Amino acid sequence: xxxxxxxxxxxxxxxxxxxxxxxxxxxxxxxxxxxxxxxxxxxxxxxxxxxxxxxxxxxxxxxxxxxxxxxxxxxxxxxxxxxxxxxxxxxxxxxxxxxxxxxxxxxxxxxxxxxxxxxxxxxxxxxxxxxxxxxxx
Numbered sequence: 001x002x003x004x005x006x007x008x009x010x011x012x013x014x015x016x017x018x019x020x021x022x023x024x025x026x027x028x029x030x031x032x033x034x035x036x037x038x039x040x041x042x043x044x045x046x047x048x049x050x051x052x053x054x055x056x057x058x059x060x061x062x063x064x065x066x067x068x069x070x071x072x073x074x075x076x077x078x079x080x081x082x083x084x085x086x087x088x089x090x091x092x093x094x095x096x097x098x099x100x101x102x103x104x105x106x107x108x109x110x111x112x113x114x115x116x117x118x119x120x121x122x123x124x125x126x127x128x129x130x131x132x133x134x135x136x137x
Contacts, residue, residue: 065084067083069091
């Protein structure tokens with residue numbers, strides 16, 4: 001239990017650092033977006049990087065298999081279709097007493113299943129709650 005709790009806290013810390021970097025304009029993809037937009041604005045050719053198949057496979061150009069977003073701390077909720085046929089849209093909002101999620105997947109894709117992702121997410125949240133509270137006993 002202690003090893004899992006330590007791993008969870010480490011993941012939380014890394015997520016917080018990456019989120020802070022993104023908010024400050026230093027996220028891993030921010031400079032790539034800037035390069036792309038400057039080329040477009042100045043009428044220059046799109047840099048070769050953006051036509052490389054690995055760029056697309058890594059999620060670039062709107063090809064993320066998992067597209068997730070916090071939609072805020074209000075009562076507003078929405079959903080979007082996955083970016084790729086074999087992907088998921090995962091949007092959530094945080095309330096004082098709950099987390100509200102919206103998961104989307106294409107029914108025509110037999111590799112994805114929004115209900116299974118929901119069940120896995122719910123189980124993971126319960127396990128994290130258990131890890132966080134058991135250590136306080």
